[in-house]
Amino acid sequence: MSELTELYEQIRACQKCDLAKGRTNAVPGEGPENAAIMFIGEAPGFHEDRQGRPFVGAAGQYLDELLALIGMKREQVYICNVIKCRPPQNRDPQPEELEACKAYLDRQIELIQPQVILTISRFAMARWFPGKKISDIHGKPKKFGARVILPMYHPAAALHQPSLKRVLEEDFKRVPQIIQERASLQEEAEAKHSPPQQLSMF
Numbered sequence: 001m002s003e004l005t006e007l008y009e010q011i012r013a014c015q016k017c018d019l020a021k022g023r024t025n026a027v028p029g030e031g032p033e034n035a036a037i038m039f040i041g042e043a044p045g046f047h048e049d050r051q052g053r054p055f056v057g058a059a060g061q062y063l064d065e066l067l068a069l070i071g072m073k074r075e076q077v078y079i080c081n082v083i084k085c086r087p088p089q090n091r092d093p094q095p096e097e098l099e100a101c102k103a104y105l106d107r108q109i110e111l112i113q114p115q116v117i118l119t120i121s122r123f124a125m126a127r128w129f130p131g132k133k134i135s136d137i138h139g140k141p142k143k144f145g146a147r148v149i150l151p152m153y154h155p156a157a158a159l160h161q162p163s164l165k166r167v168l169e170e171d172f173k174r175v176p177q178i179i180q181e182r183a184s185l186q187e188e189a190e191a192k193h194s195p196p197q198q199l200s201m202f
């Protein structure tokens with residue numbers, strides 16, 4: 001069993017907070033173990049809780065469309081959430097729930113080692129950009145060591161607010177260039193055995 005599969009088993013058996021009591025299924029996340037791109041949403045909703053898979057409802061269908069815009073398929077990326085069990089009535093996660101779940105996401109990032117993380121929820125964004133507003137920083141990549149974090153609007157927010165749809169799609173179209181730039185930076189740094197140079201984009 002891979003370490004990631006073991007982690008999924010731990011998440012499915014987790015009783016660290018009260019969300020465990022109301023769940024049908026925990027939703028650990030899914031995607032290739034060596035995915036270069038990781039999406040981090042907020043928490044499972046109704047359909048995710050039923051199926052035990054992330055982003056399978058309306059927001060997930062839209063995420064598939066966004067990926068198609070840049071020539072990618074869901075099978076190529078890793079998709080997970082900050083919180084692994086559905087909060088009642090999809091309410092915001094509580095501080096103690098975020099705390100209980102934190103180690104699971106930390107471990108996922110450690111095992112998958114994504115090159116680029118797209119945060120697609122407020123709570124995911126807050127891990128790297130505490131106190132920032134999505135309206136100020138969406139679509140702006142920032143380097144954290146060798147990794148780039150790219151904050152994006154949540155697909156569900158864009159579905160509810162048509163003006164955000166265009167913004168999210170424009171941000172998404174820049175993703176291939178951001179991935180490409182990160183890869184060239186990394187290659188350059190490895191070739192020189194020196195710390196990566198700062199490119200204007202980051």
Ligand code: URA
Nearest residue numbers: 041042043044054055
């Ligand atoms: N919204 C999220 O943030 N995550 C899901 O898995 C589904 C909807």
